[in-house]
Amino acid sequence: MNNLIRAELLKLRTTRTFWWSVGAALTFVPLSIALAIAKIGTPDGTSLDSVEGFRNVIAAASSGGMLVLLIGIMVMAGEFRFNTITSTFLITPERKRVVAAKLAASSLVGIAIAAVSSSLTLAIALPWLASRHVDVASHSTDIVIVLLGGIAATAISGMVGVGVGSLVTNQTLAVAVTLTWLLLVEAMVVSFAPGLGRWLPGGAAGAMSGAATYSNLLPVGAAALLFAGYGLAFAAAGSRFVLRRDIT
Amino acid sequence: MAAIEIQGLSKRFGEITAVDDLSFSTREGAVTGFLGPNGAGKTTTLRMLLGLVTPTEGTATVDGRPYAELADPTRHVGAVLESTSFHPGRRARQHLRVLATAAGLPLERVDEVLDEVGLAEAGDRRVKGFSLGMRQRLGLASALLGAPNFLILDEPTNGLDPEGVHWLRQYLRSFADRGGSVLVSSHLLAEVAQTVDDVVIIANGRFVIQSSLSDLAQPSQSGVRVRTPHAETLRAALTAEGIAAELVAADVVMAFETTAEAVGLAAAGAAAVIYEMTVERFNLEELFLELTTSEGALR
Numbered sequence: 424m425n426n427l428i429r430a431e432l433l434k435l436r437t438t439r440t441f442w443w444s445v446g447a448a449l450t451f452v453p454l455s456i457a458l459a460i461a462k463i464g465t466p467d468g469t470s471l472d473s474v475e476g477f478r479n480v481i482a483a484a485s486s487g488g489m490l491v492l493l494i495g496i497m498v499m500a501g502e503f504r505f506n507t508i509t510s511t512f513l514i515t516p517e518r519k520r521v522v523a524a525k526l527a528a529s530s531l532v533g534i535a536i537a538a539v540s541s542s543l544t545l546a547i548a549l550p551w552l553a554s555r556h557v558d559v560a561s562h563s564t565d566i567v568i569v570l571l572g573g574i575a576a577t578a579i580s581g582m583v584g585v586g587v588g589s590l591v592t593n594q595t596l597a598v599a600v601t602l603t604w605l606l607l608v609e610a611m612v613v614s615f616a617p618g619l620g621r622w623l624p625g626g627a628a629g630a631m632s633g634a635a636t637y638s639n640l641l642p643v644g645a646a647a648l649l650f651a652g653y654g655l656a657f658a659a660a661g662s663r664f665v666l667r668r669d670i671t
Numbered sequence: 672m673a674a675i676e677i678q679g680l681s682k683r684f685g686e687i688t689a690v691d692d693l694s695f696s697t698r699e700g701a702v703t704g705f706l707g708p709n710g711a712g713k714t715t716t717l718r719m720l721l722g723l724v725t726p727t728e729g730t731a732t733v734d735g736r737p738y739a740e741l742a743d744p745t746r747h748v749g750a751v752l753e754s755t756s757f758h759p760g761r762r763a764r765q766h767l768r769v770l771a772t773a774a775g776l777p778l779e780r781v782d783e784v785l786d787e788v789g790l791a792e793a794g795d796r797r798v799k800g801f802s803l804g805m806r807q808r809l810g811l812a813s814a815l816l817g818a819p820n821f822l823i824l825d826e827p828t829n830g831l832d833p834e835g836v837h838w839l840r841q842y843l844r845s846f847a848d849r850g851g852s853v854l855v856s857s858h859l860l861a862e863v864a865q866t867v868d869d870v871v872i873i874a875n876g877r878f879v880i881q882s883s884l885s886d887l888a889q890p891s892q893s894g895v896r897v898r899t900p901h902a903e904t905l906r907a908a909l910t911a912e913g914i915a916a917e918l919v920a921a922d923v924v925m926a927f928e929t930t931a932e933a934v935g936l937a938a939a940g941a942a943a944v945i946y947e948m949t950v951e952r953f954n955l956e957e958l959f960l961e962l963t964t965s966e967g968a969l970r
Contacts (some may be wrong), residue, residue: 437762437769505755505756507756512722512723
């Protein structure tokens, strides 16, 4: 199993799209911090020193979540795009192990990106907030909750991506559907029916990582359970499909 | 023991029957040509043999086991299926390292196989810039990573220049001479005739005939050619009697290694009208040409 996970990570490291995605994910960190501080710091916004305000700034640590989801899609659908799935399944005819390795590798990538993003966030956001007269020391519990939630959410995003990429093996279509869902459909549901939005994958991930700002969110623990449930559901549905599929 | 054994293998994709009750086996230490017109079901058969496609019915084994049940399949069987299954942005050496890592093979094998297929110089180039011939060589290098005893190749000469074809023939020959078993598919008899020991011919997903190369050109095969409006009925009736038969045109059935009497009896039993019946002696080359050029085979 270790060999398969290492092979999946090597597949990623040897493609340029992966490094572009990592670069983009890390670039989002300072941008998210700047945006959050600009938005919250306005006179009628939430105070930066409030729990919500502070968490929302630190949530920049998980701003790469969507890109990790796309990486997860690439890990599975990319193999179908370039037909490399043939040699993958020739080497490991027990397809369950391939799917498991892809889920593990994508989660590991998620954890790694979220960990680097977390350090970046602390390095940038804490001095910035201190300069805005926020008592950083009093928020240490918030930091821990947001960073752990963000790392877990990003890891699960990788699993969701592998699941989506297994269900929709056309990579371009899978990416288009995912982006449309997260940026358009969920955003619309959230504006028109916020009570419903918190139950959707993006709402759950946002509540878990502190990134979502609308009211009515699930508590962090419940959101974590729900998003993990989404991850498992997508992974299970996707693997059922890939396990049976004829590779022609 | 048979190197490869196919038994009662069928595959239906919805309405289309790609492979129909196919059975044959190949010898160890021999190069077997797996021949048939385009669309005869060769690729589907090979993919079922390799566990990539699930058969509707029947079994296929390599080295006595279904491929999926081989422990460490890459150390037993190497397969070259298509020239397009590479990530274009990956370098040749990286591609092989990925495969070797997944298969748990030592990474030194990567340079060894690159050398073996003559790609040592191109190892650090991206596959994107490879010619079709180089891709075929890289495909073969991937198949050789586990130092297998069995090689299965699907139309490996497609897109190769004459020099590449020559190189591949010699490679397969020496692989078999060292004790390996090879199954190589082609829609062109001439492409493999110089390399193979045996041939298996299929058409319309069905077994037609198996022969050694030495019998290939000799007009020793006899058969009965029948013109009938009930060609498919007659073919099925003959097959049920254990007589190999194939449609060579929409209204022409060819029955192999049998007599006019046996064919006549089968036709009467199936109530098939016969317009014309001829006993023929033919060689496999003529038969193959007929199968690959007639409409019946491309139906």
